[in-house]
Amino acid sequence: MLALEHVAQSYGSKPILSDVSFVLSPGQIGCLLGPSGCGKTTALRLIAGFEQLSAGEIRIGAEIVSAFANGRGHSLLPEQRRVGLVFQDYALFPHLSVAKNVAFGLSAMPATDRRMRVAEMLDLVGLSHEAEAYPHQLSGGQQQRVALARALAPRPRLLLLDEPFSNLDVELREKLSLEVRDILKQEAITALLVTHDQHEAFAMADNIGVMNKGVIQQWDTPYNLYHQPINRFVADFIGQGVLLPGEVLNSRQVEIELGVLEGSVDGDCSDEGGCTQCDLGCRVDVLIRPDDIIHDDDSLLMAEVERKAFRGADFLYTLKLPGGQRVLAQVDSHHNHAIGEKIGIRLGVDHVVAFRK
Amino acid sequence: MKTFKSMLLAVSLMVSGYAVQADEVVVYSARNEQLIKPLFDAYTKETGVKVKFITDKEGPLMARLKAEGRNTPADIFMTVDAGNLWQAAQEDLLKPVNSKILAASIPAHLRDPGNEWFGLSVRARTLIYNPNKIKPGELTTYEDLANPKWKNRLCLRTSKKVYNQSLVGMMMNEYGEDKTEQIVRGWVANQATQPFPDDTKAMEAVAAGLCDVTIVNTYYFGRLMEKKPNLPLAIFWPNQSLKNNSAGVHVNISGAGVTRHAKNEAGAIKLLEWLASEKAQNLYADVNMEYPANLKVKPDAAVAAWGTFKPNLINVAQAGALQAKAVMLMDRAGYK
């Protein structure tokens, strides 16, 4: 439904986006995830039609909506793209009631159909009883839902969401992410979400593109991003973990201070240069996530507890290895160890994520 | 500190601008500052007496005099027409003055019969015409301008200005309301265009050919001729051969009276007498190209060059007496 091909955009001489490409199939929910300044919002605005690209092509459905050819940009006007947009600050029209807001994009419809559609949308987001209220009378979460209803009402082929939950508190955020995902899947809407919050991304998206400095570092499922990041940036950005120095022993083994990691090394060895085969003896950095470390009282390898963070169901311990390296370990919260105490740990990984130095 | 500063500010704002010395004379004047200041300066130079004055339109000045009542600082009320002086007398704002000098200097028809005000200069409201468009003998009287033969050839100033109101008032005095209304209707019908906001614009229209004749105060003619001497305009004195009371050119005065509650009555009378004296009359009248009220004084050379004429001798007070009715008449006749 949505395809970006080699899209680039600059502000003057400063490049904002470089060679961005990805595809969303109909009904898929995608996400552009990255720190502020990475260009994700610009990408969204390009798709919506509010910015002009300087290279590449954007297609919605079979239609080319933005292209740069023969030195000139061609761009379909935003109002002709049939793309819905949910803004970060909702952008509800303050002078119109909730119902009128939702009906705003439906002026082509006959009045009765319009009323029905508005009722349907309000029902979908659970705000039927607030139809005559004005935006300033609603809470943040309610306003967000109105914004969603409004964007969905004209049956857009694609829905874009710009940091939709960043103005809400954490609990509401989680709850709404799931609700919105359900609605989108129920209506089979293709959607692209833009956010800096990976929890949001994980909760909502089928595919996530991690972005940095205008480039998509990796476009993959949340699971793969977490377990198989293809470069240091993704590894660092997604989830938590540390990089421990190691040495490649053979195509199935890498040795680190904690021991030898068994797992396929072929193709797992990657660095920012994009190499896919590792040489024996080459030095690498291995990604160790908190869930890769298992607390085992029987283990001979001891690490000292430096910090501990209570997270309800578990502790996140920062442990100091005998060699001085630090690792993070996720331990069941029944194991309450004091700071300074030495606890036994062992590795629990079945695959290796390593980056050339 | 802040409170003290604001109090200081408040006090300074309260310093009254109306504190008056004992022998100062205070004048409320509707006659413009640039016309009276040279005069009062000359008076101060000669006598050492300072003259303080405020200028404003007549209406607000009179309202002010009324409001101030007994405690008004004004000694003299000066205007540029008889109507307002008459009204001031009606409202008991002026005081009769028994001055032999004034009685001798100012002719009877130019001062209040009850001696409450005195004309100090005379302005004639006469016909100005384009000599290229009008043959000699065509013009005769004000009333004749209502004749259909003048259709589209007449330009008039607005009826809102007091000068036209006085003119109509005087006509009412002679002909009565009905006939005057007919005359005014005739004027209105003969207008080439809507009334002008001032005399100068009306004269310029005549010069440009929009119309052939208009009615203005002589001093506007004088000023315009001084600035643009090549305009095709000439002055005509109407009503010269009439034998009735309308005989003569309509004149009005600019004049003054002593206020009823003047603090410095003696000083005020002295000033008035000085203004009526031969010395001052030239100053008073010449600066605005008017005719001195004091008949012993010759008008300015440029003014005299316009020729002599018979003025209408009805007491100018009649203009005031009939002013309100004149305004209503002009409204009825459609004279805007």
Place this chain on the structure above:
Amino acid sequence: MITAEKAPVAGAFSFVSNASSRFGPWTVALALALLTLIPVTVVALAMLDPDQAIWDHLWRHVLPELLVNTLWLVIGVGIGVTVLGTGLAWLTAACEFPGRKFFSWALLLPLALPAYVTAFVWIGLLDFTGGLATWLRDSWDITWTPPIRSRGGVILVMVLALYPYVYLTARTAFQGQGRRLLEAAQSLGVSRRRAFFRVALPIARPGIIAGLSLALMETLADFGTVSVFNYNTFTTAIYKAWFSMFSLPAASQLATILIFFVLALVMLEQLSRNSAHYANSARGSGGARRIRLGGANAAMATGFASLVFLLAFAIPLIQLLIWTSDIMVSDLDARYFDFAWHSLLLAGLGALLVVSLALALGYAQRLQPTPGMQLTARLATLGYALPGAVLAVGFYIPVAGIDNLIIDTWRDWTRQEIGQVFGGTLFVMLLAYSTRFLAVGFGPVETGLARITKTMDEAAQVLGTTGMKRLFRVHLPMLRAPLLAAAALAFVDIMKELPITLMTRPFGWDTLATRVFEMTSEGEWERAALPAVAICLVGLLPIFFLVKHSDART
């Protein structure tokens, strides 16, 4: 310079606000409303002794034409300033076209010219005897004259003189909106042009109406401009009845009708405001890109703005300068410094007082946002709609009355004569100015206060800042732009003001405006050009200020 200006405002304001907190907001609002109502009441009281003859005459012969004329004027000017002001505001606030930066502030310059001066210049240029028609006749033998001395002409000139009020308020409103809402509309399939009408315009409505009501009030009160056109309105009839027919009762009857008319307008404005809670919610997020106009559109925009600037300001100013060059040598003397200084002093002090009172009234309304309070606040600003001389005399009569009371009582007690106590003081002058110009100051202040949400107040409170401290640390900084706008508008208006100045000034105190009066009352318009230009030049400074600070956000 800002700090120095702020100090007396702060001082004046702390005085008023202390009073307000001690006596309650209602007292403040009522006191200010009464100030305006005094002249109105004084005039209305004259109706108790009606002059039936004159009233009958007016009713039969004068009123029908007056009503039609005034109605046409109000409607014509209303539509004209709204379309012109809003259109130009949109262009300079939201779009980009060649010359935009210049026009942003240049389009406000007509505020510095008195409207009747603009009127006189245009009539002079376009009338039968004027430059254009004379040239047509002499060079081309064409006898057509532009119909400037007509209803259309009056409306045109007043629109050119008054559109800046709408321009200013509409522009502030558009600037506060942010691009988001338009983009939201576009994402819903509505083109930018339709989005302007369906989104930007409705949200800016309160701002537009605020400017419109100022323009209409000035239209109703105007005497100078309609006199130049000899166009008969209610106001000219009031003057005629009072000063030509010597009938205050008849004048007051007319004035009362006028006041009802104005009240009706005020009610309408009030109703339209109540349905608009949205001043706060429209957050100004995204000073995002301006709409870049291309090709033909850009040319039209620049052309349109240039045309308005030329007609409303540049050409009148040039004509005035030409006239000035003729008489400058003879008329420009040492006294001009005095005139200019008096004008500056009065305008400066007056603006400060107006702003302080406007702030007090705004706070009173904020502390007690009931409909009754809003009505009272509206009444307090009515002075702007009263014809100048009526307000001046209506204000002066009670002042003289109080003076008489004091003088007579003193005389009875001590057998001493004293001069006027209140009459002739700057204090009374400034108070009279406030009565008239509170409306001008109140608009920006009200809008500015509305932007300070309750949550901000509560945030400040939690951080330990309440009352006066909160005022200075939180509110005043946020109100800086609207306060400066209010001060600049009041400053310029006071500089141009005439009837109150004439009536209440101390002996020998002339201002630039009274100079203009002296020249024009005897028809010497060309000589009036020098003080008129001076007024314009002095007024440019606050306007510049105004624009700089209203642009602070962009």
